[in-house]
Amino acid sequence: MVLISGCTKEWFSENTKQEGLLSIFHSIQKWEASITFGNRLTWVRCTGVPLDVWGEECFAAIAGQFGTLVKLDPLTMDMVNLSYAKMLAKLSSPLHVTFSENIKINGTAHLVRVVEEVLSLATTCKCGSSENRVEQTDDNEVILVVCLEGT
Numbered sequence: 001m002v003l004i005s006g007c008t009k010e011w012f013s014e015n016t017k018q019e020g021l022l023s024i025f026h027s028i029q030k031w032e033a034s035i036t037f038g039n040r041l042t043w044v045r046c047t048g049v050p051l052d053v054w055g056e057e058c059f060a061a062i063a064g065q066f067g068t069l070v071k072l073d074p075l076t077m078d079m080v081n082l083s084y085a086k087m088l089a090k091l092s093s094p095l096h097v098t099f100s101e102n103i104k105i106n107g108t109a110h111l112v113r114v115v116e117e118v119l120s121l122a123t124t125c126k127c128g129s130s131e132n133r134v135e136q137t138d139d140n141e142v143i144l145v146v147c148l149e150g151t
Helices: 009-015 056-063
Strands: 040-047 068-072 085-091 098-105 108-116 122-124 131-136 142-145
Touching: 040 056, 056 068, 056 085
Parallel strands: none
Antiparallel strands: 040 085, 040 108, 068 085, 098 108, 122 131, 131 142
């Protein structure tokens, strides 16, 4: 879910056509108080997995402890960086993922740790000129401002 704020009705009408925002998002709807977050996607880092079982099946089983594996980072799949595995997980909980457990893999116990990556609140957009950022309104409402120029 992305909250786009500060838009005029004219801007919204013009940019929600088929070739506009609908080419990027699954659906677009006006915000209402009844809208809540469901699942969320987050990147997590995993350490302690032996290389002989390093693969999608093993990481799917680990992700199953706290959510569902969506995909592995390409560097993880290609075993380029072996200091940790990076996976995108779907979670139903809003809580930060911190998981540490001894898991038996091929009869041997391994301490596997999973930690959610924390993203910076101010990141440079692909366009190079704007930023995605989190702001707080006068009503103490937190909003995510997203640049759409570089998408």
